Amino acid sequence: MPVTVLVGGQWGDEGKGKLVDTLVPGVKAVVRYQGGPNAGHTVYHGDQKLVLHQVPTGILHSGVLCAIAPGVLLDPWELMEEIATLGAAGCDTSNLVVSPSCHIIMPWHRLLDAAGEDREGTVAIGTTRRGIGPCAMHKAERRGVRLGDILDEQRLGSLLDSLLPRINEQLRVLRCDTIDRDGLLEKCRLASDALRPFVGDTQLPLWKLHCAGERVLMEGAQGTLLDIDWGTYPFVTSTSPVAGGACTGGGIPPTAVDQVVGIFKAYVTRVGNGPFPTEFPAGGFADEFRKLAGEFGATTGRPRRCGWFDEVAARYAARLNGFTGVVITKLDILDGMDEIKICSAYEINGTVYHEMPEDLRLLEEEVKPVYETVPGWPGRTAGVTAFTELPPEAQDYVRGLEARMGVPVEYVSTGPRREELLPVPRVR
Ligand code: GDP
Ligand code: IMO
Ligand code: MG
Helix, strand or coil: CCEEEEEECCCCCCCHHHHHHHHHHHCCEEEECCCCCCCCEEEEECCEEEEECCCCHHHHCCCCEEEECCCCEECHHHHHHHHHHHHHCCCCCCCEEECCCCEECCHHHHHHHHHHHHCCCCCCCCCCCCCHHHHHHHHHHCCCCEHHHHHCHHHHHHHHHHHHHHHHHHHHHCCCCCCCHHHHHHHHHHHHHHHHHHECCCHHHHHHHHHCCCCEEEECCCCHHHCCCCCCCCCCCCCCCCHHHHHHHHCCCHHHEEEEEEEEECCEEECCCCCCCCECCCCHHHHHHHHHHCCECCCCCCECEEECEEHHHHHHHHHHHCCCEEEEECHHHHCCCCEEEEEEEEEECCEEECCCCCCHHHHHCCEEEEEEEEECCCCCCCCCCCHHHCCHHHHHHHHHHHHHHCCCEEEEECCCCCCCEEECCCCC
16 A cells, blocks of 8 residues: 655644645545544635544545544544535535544543643643543543444443543532533434444555555644654644654554655744744734734634744654655745745754754743745745746745755645645756
């Protein structure tokens, strides 16, 4: 099985949805391998803008297997809504398969997530409040509930009997509403009835595609710097967006992966708290840029923090994921700027770091980004149909990022639509 893994190279929202949608015509399956309803992948279906949270982006194309693999933390009630929204938009969801091994984000997980964020004296992560952290915690503790459990009411009943006393005790201490067993059983019955037709094996069909030599696309959610092990912990998500996560969460063997594509914005954004070395200082420019770029969260609507391209973090992502190619999105947002900055190193406590420090918590100290300034371009990149017709400074900017990351840029994106994607010729 030739497998392409598509990974966000920054802190999420790099335009993964658009890229997957564009690459789908060459693949037989699209797989979500981690994350959950915290993700928001924006795509256009005709003139309709859709934001996909849990369903793989391949769903917009008929005949493509769309798998939600065991590494995804699943909110079944949100999934039901998403399926209904897709149906109303005229999308055929019959090729969706959800693994019974997906851990369920139960109502208590959302309550615990919110309580953890709001609790005085603790550091708020700025989560999406979708229950991701507590669900991952119970999964690791082996006290989780999986999709297969809610399909079997008896099994679910005894699981709830063993879990709920402790959960409710905890919720009471946190002054949250407690969970009513019968009400929850009813809620689960609804989800079970609605989702049963979609539940199935996600591994064997992928293996069969492997044997037939068909290409599979693994759709990452979040981004490398939000990875639980490799990101700016504790300001991270609770799953593994890095390319390796596609194997553990998606059930594909590492030997099958032959392409790892990194998606980067031409600048950087971050939602939620945590270090962000190249963030624009608060004020007029930051606000104007955010507005112009439309940088508001696809899942929560929160304003995204914006900043200059960070070469140090990009090289770190390239190393960790083994990118074979890179895509630069939202180049059009930089149109008309007099000059553009690129961060080539960090100065922290008097030491200059050209590569990511081994302890990323150093980034929480005062980081002075070392910037190189390059010329902007007067014309528009939006609407241009070939890379070589872009303003020369825009081509140089992209080539500069390529050289800094040491990975070929395969495409640049100059707008949110499928067709606004330019192949970049290889430099020999
Ligand atoms: P994802 O989570 O990585 O799929 O990204 P999001 O959908 O959260 O955010 C990316 C946003 O940028 C969406 O609103 C896309 O429609 C938009 N977008 C993607 N590529 C481009 C581009 O090249 N130019 C512009 N202007 N918008 C883009
Ligand atoms: P996509 O797939 C951007 C961020 C949250 C918060 C941190 C932890 O659209 O790129 P969580 O709810 O996961 O416990 O929150 O991770 N975060 C994202 N930021 N894009 C995402 O997904 C994100 N998913 C989670 O803002 O800082
Ligand atoms: Mg997003």
